[in-house]
Amino acid sequence: MDYRTLGNSGASVSELTLGTMTFGAEADETTSHQMLDAFVAAGGTLVDTADVYSAGVSEEIIGRWLASHPTEAAQVVLATKGRFPMGEGPNDVGLSRRHLATALDASLSRLGVEHVDLYQMHAWDAFTPIDETLRFLDDAITAGKIGYYGFSNYLGWQLTKAVARAQALGYAPPVTLQPQYNLLVRDIEHEIVPASLDAGIGLLPWSPLAGGWLSGKYRRDEAPTGATRLGEDPKRGMEAWEARNGDERTWSAIEAVASVADAHGASSSQVALAWLLRQPAVTSVILGARTVAQLDDNLGASDLAKQLSDDELARLDASSSPRVDDYPYGTAGVAQRDRKLTGGR
Template identity: 60%
Template sequence: MEYRNLGRSGCVVSSFALGTMTFGNETDEAGSHAQLNTFVAAGGTLIDTADVYTRGASESIIGRWLAKQSPALLSDVVIATKGRFAMGDARNDLGLSRRHLRDALDQSLRRLQVDHIDLYQVHSFDPLTPLEETWGFLDDAVRAGKISYVGLSNYTGWQIQKVADLAEHRGLARPVTLQPQYNLLAREIEWEIVPACESTGLGLLPWSPLGGGWLTGKYTKDERPTGDTRLGDDPNRGVEAYDRRSTVQRTWDVIDAVQTIASDRGVSMAQIALAWLTDRPCMTSVILGARTLEQLEDNLGAAGLHLTAEETARLDEASDPAAASYPYGDLGVEQRARRLPGS
């Protein structure tokens, strides 16, 4: 396992994080604890959850696991959770208001059985709550010792910049990370969101690094998903999602490229897709979300795996989202990639 700074903070975390959205739903408590044990045994330190994951069950499962661990292990573990979405039916039980975040944070602390959260992330932008209110609360929570660092999740480029500017000019706690969707089949964040992170110093914690299972090779051109797959579990939603992606030739170009490199390397397709993502700009830690222990063990095989320049270029070309129009076409490339003559 390799280790990196959590964004621009001084906190060190593993280059792979354990995502726990399946805990209490697709993965029972025994299976969840087995994943946690395997992850830390492999050198993993960053554990990511959220209050809405299985309506609090994920945090509670992690809390019961934490309660059984030694002080030495706990000193190495970095816990990240999120708040923003509804955990109840009350009118104020939603959003990034001071009132809702106060309750959400206190409940997360209770479920996790800890006295502080290492990384507390706002799960999505809230257009109804002033940024000053949200960041005033988060800064207070940092000063009170309930939160060590603040992160963003699912924010766009302009939202990232507004938060960074507000925090800097008002002397508030500055965000250190962004958690976006990012993988070989979803690279559009490179047009504006990644440059915003580079500009503001945020580290990336990408979710869905395997594209919902597409980059593992489990889906084919000739057969719609069935059975024990993310798309096969829900036939109606699964068929629609499959058709939406399978009709795009780029999908199969990417899968073919990943499959070829994996075969040449003698490793799984998932490990190649994860290795490509690990070395992208601004990358702090790639979030592994597995339903089974076997899936997690395979994913962890990507730790320390790095692609050659030729392999990376092949995947870059196959997965290029091809922004052909203004402002993300040629002008966007010039804005992001201009270099001095001769460099």
């Protein structure tokens, strides 16, 4: 396992992250602890959770593992999130100082720790002034409750505004952003990736296998069955499945992934993950396994990422390039004018 700095911080983290949304839901506590054991044994350090994952159960499962593995726990870089409701009250949601103070303390209690390395705002809050949120996070760093902070599911302008306000106010800067990013969801390359590169923000992509599509489990025009998330729960996201099934770009990407996988004797999942590891601004890719076997397979992406050739990366890129037909991204005339003004650069 290779290691990278956590965005613009000095902390080092593994290039693969153990995501724990399945803990307490699709994975029971025994399986969850086995995945933590396997991840750490493979050199993994970054463990990501959130207060709303299984209504706090995910954090509790991690907390019990940390307490029973003090040596391994010392190497874990622990990340959690707050923003969404954990209660019925009017202040039990959002990014206000009122809610975040309660949410962070509750997360620390469930995790059984006094400090988390990375505290992330789970989504933008249009009702709370960004200065209030940033002041709370800066205070939480000063109080020793968090080491760094980041965001999740922010748009490009939201990320840039937060970075600029933190700088203007003299607060600690954000270090990471968690976006959905995979070979089938690449629109963040228009705005969010450039904004992250500009600010030195490290990306922690979630859903790197596009809900299982890039694992090679699904077949064109065949409704999912069997041991897949959609197969076990057909009502879950079938409308989205039908839209993706009808998109030729989906099958172009899946076929390209399978071709590269065959050439390396690897799984499709490993190829999709390895592609992400080679993308600009990516710090660590979040693995969302349900079983130890799935996790073990996904961990193989670390070595494969070093083996992918430039030609293979180009084939994967071409199979799934984000659409740029519409304004403002498809403004070929503007691009031509820019090249003339800059001497062809």
